[in-house]
Amino acid sequence: MIENLIAAFHMTATLEVFFAVCLGSFAGIIFGAIPGLTYSMALALMLPFTFTMEPATGISLLLATYIGGMTGGSISAILIGIPGTPSAAATVADGYALAKKGEASIALGAAVIVSTIGGLISLIIMILLVDFISKFAIKFGPAEIFMLVLFGFSTICGLAERSLFRGLVAGVLGLMLMTIGIDELEGVQRFTFGNVQMLQGVNLLVAMIGLFAVPHILEVFLQRINKEDKVNFDVGEVKTTLPGFQFIKKYFNLVLRCTGLGTSIGAIPGSGGPIAAFLAYSHAKNSEKDPKEKDTFGKGNIAGVVAPEAANNAVTGGAMVPLLSLGIPGDPATAIILGGLLIHGIVPGPMLFIENAPAVYSIYFAIVAAYIVVFIFQVNFIKYIVKILKVQPHHLACAILIMVVVGSYVIRNSFLDIYIMILMGLFGYFLNRIKIPITPVVLGLVLGEAIESNYRTAMSLSSGEISIFFSSIVSVLFFLLIILTIALQVKKRILEIRKQKNQFDKGAA
Amino acid sequence: MIRKSKFYLALGLGVLAFSITWIFLVFFQIEGNIGSPGNTPRSIPFFLGCCMFLLGVIFIYQYYLGYRPKSSIEGIKKNEIKNIAICIFFFVLYSFTLEWFGFLISTPVIIFLITRFLLQEKSWKINILFPILMTASIYFIFITLLNSALPRGTIIELL
Known part of the structure; x- marks a missing residue:
């Protein structure tokens, strides 16, 4: 353990890693702060940069982007009342109210300090859980892993923000895309139409770049063409005022509870930051005993900033638990980080601690470094960061356009990848238009290989007997959880429809 | 119902x-x-x-059963399809010129065309300086810092 820790420290205590963390934190904060841009997009754009880097440097860049993005979302939520990321939506009510009262610097200071505390506590929980779950999961065979990955996949589709069935369509589309190319088990061509270049299939990174970045570019360009482009935001002079010790003492208990909530929710695939932040906000409001104080929620109560910010940053630690211990990414951001880990030969899952323990510890060091750098940036450079909010969206979109085209090319030095990226982007745009979520498509692409390879290995081991998937308690348990996830979502939808119908009938009467 | x-x-x-x-x-x-x-x-x-x-x-x-989506979904209009087709044309044009003329020539030219004619940007400073600065920054990051390969262009290589 100590040897691995020392090795990991040597891997991360380099100038390259330091610069990567600074670059990632900066890019993450910017993409998190600008409404319309997401940190998932920042991660997808950063991926091609990591190709030529050392594993520790590349992974640090991605993790810092993720953490910077999660924290940066609060900047625009507080200053302009528009959340930079969905996770910061719960911060808007009280954060923006405080800004309107002229207390933006206090809200920003509170947000950054609780984000850092929440993130670091969730890291400790993550370290303990990853180790525990990995030791348990190492006993899993292909049938159990198949059921586990399928469970992760069903929660992602089920919890997709719009509807279960549209989430499932998106997930199945992702799995279908994954089957294109050479079948790795038998070496058979699938859907290649005789084209040699199609043998490699749809590259995951190219697909992610296309799905996350191109729809945004198209939307911004179309808004500009139709002269509906959004105004840029000028928020004037801004600074961050760090709260004192008394403040931390007063809210530490709330931060701890919200961190626990955020970490637990983050660990459930498909749930993520927005759910954690809103639950934490609601918890902070409901746990307030003073009725007068309770009434101030939504009108500029600092606890309404503390609770969601602690929770949404704690999600980063929680989301890393299934990723590192089981190899299941819970959201698009962790799916992209998984892609980054795989590029550098780090395969997350139960075997990771045995095969590559220093890599795991270097991830922990990188997360700590990222939180420190993000904290320093947000406290000291906030007045420069907010200047980016002034940049016209279509100029940013042009810059992103160059990066997506170049980024898609450098992955395999292939021009075909650029065209595939454009196709995927167009596909993503139309999915957005008909309100089919993109997240399950990406996770289908990421998890598809694990689902298919474990299914077929289990089937080979059982000589084609399907009963292998119900031969152990673990796989039966995961199967029941899959059924439960889907049943709960169907029940929820039926109740919504009944409510909709009753409202309509009342209106008609 | x-x-x-x-x-x-x-x-x-x-x-x-x-x-x-x-x-x-x-x-x-x-x-x-x-x-x-x-x-x-x-x-x-x-x-x-x-x-x-x-x-x-x-x-x-x-x-x-008469189900309706939770939020309203607007149909895709003809004008939107036309505009998307124009945007995609520029994407493809950029990819195509990148293949034949390389990164250093195609990027400033295509970004100029996009900002000037597609996005109707009137400021000459932005139209000229922005594409050049973006090209230089991306070139510096990928070639100098990351030692990656950017497309040099088939025609340029032949010359």
């Missing part, structure tokens, strides 16, 4: 058509006589096609 929305009918029919085409392709694009029953290269794609078919049927059933 609430007013029927045609969204689920259109979605259901689209999903059904796609799933049938997919299942058809499974039998024509994948060799099938390998492995044991239920465990061939066709198994998962075929199963996915069936899932998609089932989802298509569910959407049509939702239409018949």
